[in-house]
Amino acid sequence: MKWLIIIFVILILLYIVFFWTKPKQEEHDLSRMRAGDGRKKVIWLMVDSIMSHAIDEGIKKGELPALSFLLKNGQYQRNVVSSFPTMSVTIDSTLLTGTYPDQHRVPGLIWYNAEEKRIVNYGTGTGEVMRDGINQVLEDAVIRLNQEHLSSNVSTVYEELAKRGTRTGSINGMLYRGNTDHVLSFPPWLSGPTTLPARLSVKGPDFLALGMFSNPLSNVTSTPDGLTDSLGLNDAYPLAVTRYLIEQDRMPDFTFVYLPDMDKPLHKKGPSDQSAIRTLDRELANLLNSFDSWNDALKQYVWVVCGDSGQTGIHPKGQDPAIPLHQLLADYRILPSGEQATTDTDLVLCVNERMAYLYLLNDSITISDMQQRLHDERIDLIAWEEDGWIHVHRQPEDQELRFRPGSAWTDPYGQSWEIEGEFKALDLAEGPDNSLDFGEYPDGLMRLYAAFHSHSGRFMIVTPAPGYELVAQHSPTHIGGGGHGSLHRIDSHLPLIIAGTDQRPKHPRIVDLKEYILHLMDHRPSVD
Template sequence: MWKIDRQILRTITILVLISIIMSGCHNSKPKEQDLLRLKSTGGAQPKKVIYVLVDSLMPQAIDRGIRAKELPTLQYLTEHGQYYKNLVSSFPTMSVSIDSTLLTGKYPVDHRVPGLTWYSAKDKKVINYGTGPIEIVQQGVNRVLNDAIIHLNQDHLSNGVTTIHEDLTQRGLKSGSVNGLIYRGARDHTLSLPGWIHIPSSLPKEIHVKGPDFLTLGSLSNPLEGLTSLPEGLTDKLGFNNDYAIEVVKYLVRSRKLPDFLFVYLPDLDQKLHKNGPSASKGLKAMDRQLDSLLQSFGSREQALKEAVIIVAGDSGMTAIRPSDQHPEIDLPDLFGDARVLSPGETGSKEKDILFAVNETMAYVYSLKGEASLKNAAALLQADPRIDFVAWSTRDRIHVSQGGTSKQLSYKAGGTLRDPYRQSWTLEGDAEVLDLRVNKEHQTLDYDEYPDVLMRLSSALHSHEGDYLIVTAKPGYELTDKSSPKHEGGGGHGSIRKAESLVPLIIGGTDRRPQSLRVVDLKYYLLDLLSKDLQNNGIK
């Protein structure tokens, strides 16, 4: 089943399945030099760090599985390490944007990847990294492939920020990425496209990219080809699956080739939760067995934590979408009635009033006719009781209107109110709109239903150029347009509520604790972890 938050990886797979009818060509791949780059430079070595990102892993599911004695590996890690249940994700809660935040240590206002789909005012087109087959066909295979494979890491991810891979290279350390959506680094790599992709498209057979010392991207970049067998065929989603990623890590462990930092992306759980809802447990059990296989490659679970820091984390949570008979879709084009709406794949034009970039339970709403049109759009959206809130920015303020009510809030950075992250704010209006807990006596504010909402919402509203609103759906509903995927009776994410924003973080193999439980702050924790290990081993 197609759904939004599997993103780029599943896009490539569906394109192959569509295009294979057109060609049966194969191609040989250039031999990558990744393993040679991982060769030790000698001397004492820091403890390795393996960061396993499990798409849509949720703490509630972990706790249920441990109570039912169905997750022995996760139970071992939580009992022999640190277990946090409230790591605050980025916003929108879509993997491509979250991963950009994790690996750069910046919110979208700085890294400039606003979501899985967004509108580029510069290029006058909707950027879609792969939400579903209908949108791919409507927007064009070439356009989606170019954005997903080439432009995301090389152009859209801002050059004004550095990834952890780039930072580690500067520090003389080695890093790797196993199927990560965001992988930009300092080393040269070649992605090799099968004939059935590059022949019917305009993409070249080989694409040169920058990545970490070690890079896998399914069958498009497999530096272990000829060394070990990996599940990377058409039925294996071209290697974009958990088994592929786990087998790569196991090979690196057993051959003593682990880089200092290894990022590992496991996508399979997300697919099952989108289809069956956030309470489904089958996918989590399979992932637990795969994690055990990874730990056992060190010789035992205990040995794994002696030799490496093992981190297992989620990226976003998920809320249940109502079944089809309860009509959970908020059809944005239908809501706007007679307004002229830009169709997917259509170039932006002043002749069109409105266009949408739907990120499942969140959407960007753009006006090509400026501020007046946006005000009308905001009023229309606010009147719908299924809408959670509508937000937009003016010169120095963020404005938020609660769906189905007349309640409004505006705020700006700076002022006398301090939040738990040492950020200061000035508020006007009804704090209940964003469920803010304001203590006027102590001049503090705290968050509940919308974690770190003031910074995360402001960041998304300044993440790219143009005039636009942010709209989110209430729990149980999802936003749709003419071709976006639907998840009736399943699960969805994208919004900023805590069910979709708070994810688990499990850290084994070190007593050092992160100072802040936000995804945006983890890069600095990881760099500090590696740097202190270097110092403790006498490496300057």
């Protein structure tokens, strides 16, 4: 019995050491923060999957007092165009660099690296992550994304504002590259069994908070960043950090705050669920309550609430909403998860929910072969690049066009194109003086072009019709819930609320918001 007690005590101690120990923090970011200089600071709340229809419905029912207050005292754009694929890592890269993937070089949440002959996965779903290799995924998401994959040929908003002497901060942003030295710290229960180091030197904004791994407030206040708090990678931690900085008058001049919690319930319950946005509104109200009054919050700060993409409702199981690409293409030798491609590999499938990259490694595979095997009424668009032209086939209507940069047609964003074929394949409308208008696929030409030039390789892009999602053998599914990733307007439109300034973005696109941030910071209004 004595030995059993000793073993039990040892197990408890090991459990405490390895599962509850937080890493020692080496961050001293607060020392770089300064009190206000008489000009408004900017708080940018990036809310994963917040949608306009949910805001509108909640306000109509009187359920969203905080968002209603910002709308009443600010500006509201319902249909800002996202990046493509409509996945958070690509979208955030576009927002922070002001470029599409053809320049920032982050093609999606999952993609194939032709040089290394392997799949890059930043964290799609548990099953797929485990098969791709937990070490590989951690290294890609934690180390390579900011240090290698995000192109060094583009600058982030943090890097540019640093050159202007403007203090910046990122709270739980996955993309955070800046000019200031930081150290990410990983607890022994994570760095021990994985290839992550105990300490990782990175470059970020002046203030960098990333859950348990970078907590500049660890020595001054308690924050929800433990194991039972999802390591701080949720809404509670960034909101607690933001509130503390507000109350102590230590906010950076520009702070990006990423709030992820809305995404998960919408994936599970579908885009009609209103519970998540009611929770967000309570969180926002709690921030506004940091001030003597909500009006004081607007007098002292510019507030931005921004989405990253929409979500499309996925049909229930009885309507076969999951399109199994690995089964449609079973005649080919598909790269198994976690392995490197060889000369025997025909195809690589990288599914970003409602969008997929299909890599044709075997030169003998033709586009027509692929089209025949992908002939499924649930698939909407099939696109490929050939001889400098991007071809798009819209399957339900059997319409096709091809396009490339040119001078024949000009879209609403001043981008010029040469187009041949049926305009309806991308729901394009001809306007006066060779102008173009977009329909179901906003900014569809440039967003497709950028995806095809985001990384090397011979590949196709496939997107399904609304109500459906694409899957490979181990992909996560959202049957009866919600999904995003595609070029369609439902996935691509996001809301933008700005209060505390009259300045507006040049165009309602996420790719134009970096330029807006820079202009806003150069012309910050005075504190009222």
